Amino acid sequence: MVPGAAPAVGGPNRITYTVEVEEGIQLTGGPEGFTADVTGILADPRGWSGDGQHGFERVDSGKPDLRIRLTSQLTTREVCGYSIPLEGSCATTEVVTVNVARWVRGAVSFQGASVEYKQYVINHEVGHGLGYDHKSCQDDRALTPVMMQQSWGVSNDYLAALGTDRVVADGKVCRPNAWPYPTGSR
Secondary structure, three states, X not given: OOOOOEEEEEOOEEEEEEEXXXXXOOOOOHHHHHHHHHHHHHHOOOOHHHHOOEEEEEOOOOOXXXXXEEEOHHHHHHXXXXXXXXXXOEEOOOEEEEEHHHHHHOOHHHOOOHHHHHHHHHHHHHHHHOOOOOOOOOOOOOEOOOOOOOXXXXXXXXXXXXXXXXXXXXXXEOEOOOOOOOOOOO
């Protein structure tokens, strides 16, 4: 666990969380940089706290509601499984597992916008931690719902071909989106 805490932000339904970086992972900014990114993303009003209900507080003692972990590709595969032959991250209601390879490289759908991809992956996986399921592109050329599997694509046809989440091939393609509430309000 990366030591340290951060003040509570957001609404009354507060989720406590810790940040962890797997031993041996080397990245620019180190564990503190990853922690600062996560803390900033969760505090942003475009994030889950933008609904006025969800709140977040980083803690470094006790049992947190959610552990946010940056892990190697191998650890990520061991935790997330091998059913989809693509690199990804995953989450349960207690642990968010972020693949370091995706964290560093991003995803094709974000066209090199690595900061936006990092915002997306934290919001998407924390969304799972909050109990939200995957969604498909609802309106062609609209912003993608943050719960769409954008690590793999923003086209319903492509996701349907992968056989994930009962996405229907309907020709809809959305634009990448990192936030549950992209305008910063409900």
